[in-house]
Amino acid sequence: MSKYTLVIHGGAGTILKTDMTDEKELAYHKALGEALDKGAEVLIKGGSAIDAVRAATISLEDNILFNAGRGSVFGKDGRQEMDASIMDGKTKMAGAVSAVQHIRNPVELAYTIMTKSPHVMLNGKGAYDFAVLNGLKTEPDEYFFSEFRHNQWKQMQGSDEAALDHNVIIKDKKFGTVGAVALDVNGNIAAATSTGGMTNKQFGRVGDSPIIGAGTYANNKTCAISCTGHGEPFIRAVTAYDVSCLMEYKGLSLEEAMTIVVHDKLMKIDGEGGMIGVDAKGNAAMVFNSEGMYRGMRNSNGINEVRIYK
Numbered sequence: 001m002s003k004y005t006l007v008i009h010g011g012a013g014t015i016l017k018t019d020m021t022d023e024k025e026l027a028y029h030k031a032l033g034e035a036l037d038k039g040a041e042v043l044i045k046g047g048s049a050i051d052a053v054r055a056a057t058i059s060l061e062d063n064i065l066f067n068a069g070r071g072s073v074f075g076k077d078g079r080q081e082m083d084a085s086i087m088d089g090k091t092k093m094a095g096a097v098s099a100v101q102h103i104r105n106p107v108e109l110a111y112t113i114m115t116k117s118p119h120v121m122l123n124g125k126g127a128y129d130f131a132v133l134n135g136l137k138t139e140p141d142e143y144f145f146s147e148f149r150h151n152q153w154k155q156m157q158g159s160d161e162a163a164l165d166h167n168v169i170i171k172d173k174k175f176g177t178v179g180a181v182a183l184d185v186n187g188n189i190a191a192a193t194s195t196g197g198m199t200n201k202q203f204g205r206v207g208d209s210p211i212i213g214a215g216t217y218a219n220n221k222t223c224a225i226s227c228t229g230h231g232e233p234f235i236r237a238v239t240a241y242d243v244s245c246l247m248e249y250k251g252l253s254l255e256e257a258m259t260i261v262v263h264d265k266l267m268k269i270d271g272e273g274g275m276i277g278v279d280a281k282g283n284a285a286m287v288f289n290s291e292g293m294y295r296g297m298r299n300s301n302g303i304n305e306v307r308i309y310k
């Protein structure tokens with residue numbers, strides 16, 4: 001049994017080796033490795049799962065390669081609105097933020113809502129004001145801007161479609177949401193997810209990522225899950241909580257439950273994407289039904305891997 005485990009993702013979608021340059025592949029490997037370093041540092045020192053998922057997710061939000069925080073995708077009106085959530089499996093406390101702008105680290109705002117307010121979710125301007133009141137870092141539009149995401153949006157501007165960001169190489173689909181799940185040395189688990197959502201989304205649209213039970217869920221009794229994919233089917237399938245339910249009520253293992261949800265339940269409603277999960281025994285899994293998913297895992301048994309394709 002591993003004493004600690006950290007699993008991260010940087011989004012799923014039509015991520016093909018044929019579309020990738022060596023430099024780009026290297027940059028993704030480096031970014032995922034750095035996020036694993038940040039989260040593992042917390043766990044190695046005996047820190048909590050919740051602090052580890054925060055640290056790993058912040059590292060991914062700060063990296064312009066991913067669709068979360070800096071580098072978020074553009075909505076229909078050319079603005080970047082972000083969603084995030086976090087859940088502590090020990091206390092089953094949760095925090096979430098939706099459709100927020102200019103917050104440097106939306107996952108920190110979700111954490112602050114969890115720890116410093118009586119609420120679970122704040123949105124838009126109210127969430128922004130709460131962040132400022134609590135001294136969280138804000139940034140101007142330019143900080144979040146990336147040429148790459150802007151070009152993706154330009155390809156879709158004026159259409160009524162919304163797409164996963166890794167999929168906007170014209171017609172294919174990709175999601176660049178980020179997330180982390182962890183087990184700490186005290187046997188507690190936690191999950192976090194952060195995203196800019198889908199390219200060309202209707203302003204005000206909220207995906208699965210900030211919805212507890214859909215994009216994120218954690219319960220020491222069962223599992224900690226962070227999802228990435230086409231948000232609408234993930235919301236309708238109550239995806240993350242469904243994995244927990246299959247474990248709790250049917251006695252399935254983490255991997256069995258994740259496989260049923262991703263390859264059966266989601267597939268039946270065109271829910272493209274995937275998820276990462278851990279349980280309190282140190283089992284971990286990364287399951288997806290798309291071409292690829294940026295992902296990585298590190299644990300106290302010496303596993304240290306970063307992968308992109310199937």
Ligand code: ASP
Nearest residue numbers: 175176177197207229231
């Ligand atoms: N699930 C996210 C959303 O629908 C997108 C993604 O995972 O990239 O907002």
